[in-house]
Amino acid sequence: MKLAAVETPVGVVDLPRARRNVERAVAYCRRHRLAWRPHVKTHKSVEMARLQLDRGAQGLTVATPHEAEVMATVTDDLLLAHPPACASKVRRLCSLPRSVDLQVGLDAVEVLLPLAAAGAAAGRIFGILVEFDAGLGRTGVVAPDDAVRVAEAAARLPGARFDGLMFYPGHLRIPRPEQSEALTRLSRRIEDFVAALEGAGLPPRVVSGGSTPTLWDSHLLRGVTEVRCGTCIYNDRDIVGMGAAAPEDVAYTVLGTVISVAVPGQVVVDAGSKALSREVLGSGASGYGALFDRPAVTVKAINEEHGVLDLSQTAWRPAIGERLRIVPNHVCVSVNLHDHLWGFENGSSDGGGCAVRPVMLEARGRASPRAEQVAVGASAATSRGAATAHGPA
């Protein structure tokens, strides 16, 4: 199978670039004695998780029970960086293989209590990272005293074990040169939380932080022991725009085909919001993506199965049927839109002559424990006359 023959739209991975990105993250973390626990939400792939672990990641970060279930097949060291506040999620976490040591990040005793109780009943202990708000204003306790309160509960409860602190510096979606003052403020904030816990006799063993925009300055954050950055395996237009990756570090693109040249000054490709997503740039710059080899050509408008390329900055005019690679603004949500990706080894082959192989997305979707009931429901519907698809599933 050649790249030129795959059906569009589809996400494609430059495998040598992905490996190089992983190796660079590992090298940085080793140099600064930081553990790397990459978030799998970006790649959703067993293959890519194995690559990260083989090269030196300590464990993996997940956001959903399904991601945890899939990644439990490749490591015993998982962090769920998302509060499981739903009974079904807690049940699934309790059903993970006994060999898996699962840490959970949360910010409230209301989440901790039922989780620890279920853990105790199931004979397992969840490591607890207390999340604090690093400035994003999303999740995480705001005051150090509140962190101490949750940590004390975790230390006390059977079924739980207090491990440390977690934060997500998602507010730092700004160009790297402008981050320095914010990083200094964040450093002080981390120290405040560490000091409060030490004062309560609960020194954090783990301080888990990191995001791809701040990855290369993680060593400037005093007290941080591990980083969770996941986007750095592929990178995207946003990450490049913030200076946290170079254009040649972009390992993921969406392959589209030109389907219309009827309206002057633009062409339309078959990669729309169901392939790229309608994510915007942190910088506020316009467009829903840009061409891989012509970054001045942006996706100026988007519908579900249409992406409109703005040709006002170029004399180049692609023809109907021409295949183009688009760098999405936010790779994680684009990957999540595809059934699978295609990977290739020879990225210099723009003509499409290079061989591709599938990159599976096993951790995509939610695959609830109700899947069986859903299947029963579907066959019941069939027996009532609703035919099933004849196409390949």
Next chain:
Amino acid sequence: MKLAAVETPVGVVDLPRARRNVERAVAYCRRHRLAWRPHVKTHKSVEMARLQLDRGAQGLTVATPHEAEVMATVTDDLLLAHPPACASKVRRLCSLPRSVDLQVGLDAVEVLLPLAAAGAAAGRIFGILVEFDAGLGRTGVVAPDDAVRVAEAAARLPGARFDGLMFYPGHLRIPRPEQSEALTRLSRRIEDFVAALEGAGLPPRVVSGGSTPTLWDSHLLRGVTEVRCGTCIYNDRDIVGMGAAAPEDVAYTVLGTVISVAVPGQVVVDAGSKALSREVLGSGASGYGALFDRPAVTVKAINEEHGVLDLSQTAWRPAIGERLRIVPNHVCVSVNLHDHLWGFENGSSDGGGCAVRPVMLEARGRASPRAEQVAVGASAATSRGAATAHGPA
């Protein structure tokens, strides 16, 4: 299974409302002698397609080969409203059951020629609707002469059959009261294209238009024979904002659970951009969705697995674990993010006590003909040591 027990985030369907929405669209179309060919991109569901056909839809509109393959199991009357400019797509269309009459909307002979040639070789004839640009500036010929040129080619080529015109008034994402002037202009534009084709001896048998924002004024567009509006089965915040549906016509919501109340003035739910999407309103109003029963509470910020609810306009404070229903801005891209939906009959039961059953999304994804090779690739990866997920698939 009760609504209160399903894992969040997940899309849920108020089935009586969906039926009522379908019946209302059918009644409107009957009253105005318009055919209804709803676009399945909204629901991606065999069950919902059957509902539309049973109630009186003439056929279905699809955007992808996979949608066509799935919907070919429930009707023989399909329109692919998206130019198939990729060899793999053309092959799949040629492989549809012989009983299926497939129309294809396109705007260029460069798309028509290979399609018609493949059709002729496969012993089938594709009906052709020539798309013209109604004002959106996306796809569609701009000048009536260009429409004639494509129509003449379709009429001449074996493997093709000229059927008529197609347009998409996607630029009319404005409140209904403000649409009247634009509808008059559009009416004149339709007449220009019809007149040009009649002048060339190719009177269009079909003039296919319609979108949900303009649905209820479709009869004001002279010459239109069918409407393709699909969003009207579920509706969303955008459609309600434009006045094309009432709040009580919203049949789809995303169920989320409160996971954090740590930051004052807000709560965070587990429904983020991988459940709602980051779509914006046509009106430019802020927020990525609003609560079903408290529309003043909007999703003010969004990340992949987090939605931040703005509580600044209310004294109400939901607790951790509380389950909330969110109306997304754009239902079609939200549905596309879920493995399946849950449907319920008793929508008045907000307590979650009502029974649910699965609503499958068979037409979701792209299910390329390479699926078999992908499966082979996956098992090869497994044999190399990459374990497969142990969780339910």
